[in-house]
Amino acid sequence: MGEEPESKIFAIRTVINREREVAELIEDQNDYKDLSLKAILVSPRTSGYVYAEATSEAEILRATEDVKLVKDVIEKPASREDLEKILNPRPPVADVSYGDTVEIINGEFKGERGKVANISHSEEEVTVRMKTTAVSFSTTVGMDEVKPVEGNRA
Template sequence: MTDAKNHYYAIKTTSKQERAVADTIFRTVERKDVDIRVSSVIVPEELKGYVILESPESRGRIQELLESVPSARALVPGETSLEAIQHYLEPKPVVSGIEEGTIVELIAGPFKGEKAVVKRIDLGKEEITVELYESIVPIPITVRGDHVRVIERKNEE
């Protein structure tokens, strides 16, 4: 944090280019291509098509910075507050949103590509226990929460 009051700006980006925009802003400021201070750049996973920029600079200076950033489409009018973006800064458990009965696909490990049904969730360890969908004998397999991709939620019928 700098000693000046920071402002929080939302930047509209081209779809799926959020990380590239953040990286370009970071490199541009780090190489001192422009004389603009940026405290942080946030790429919230849940906020598709947007990047949040924290800076003590004025809106006009941020607009000037964005002119040299490919895929940065527009600076959203107004500012946002730290309170409004705080929930993006708190890490969420990998297994959040997964519940028993959810159908998942294993995306890593020896059973990669297999479909399975979630039988148990361990929030503390961020692990889930699944049973392979097409297995003749149901064998419980415990995997890390980030090794699965949700295919169908239990309440989607």
């Protein structure tokens, strides 16, 4: 008996916000066509992509050929570094701490500065107490919507 070929993980480009549906359709095709996909992964960090583990690109192409929501299959298998980024993402703003001065870089308060009043890592949100207005108030924004201001640590 020969050894089983080494499997690789391929990225499948899909219609955005339909990744879970695509994964289920690929799984159905895998069962229906008696293919040997080992795993299908949907990561909330990479919208528009589904990842599938198979021994060859041909297996992925067969599993996706009848799935209309699939746009493309990336020919080159994902590297170990790519997989680590997908499976173990770094927190968006690991260098912001309570009391730090930050600038909001997106949204209606873009360009405004304030101090970090609260950090919710589970929700990936930061509450910023605004300091550029006459009336003090706080707003909660995503961690990816703030950047630390140089040299203004509390």
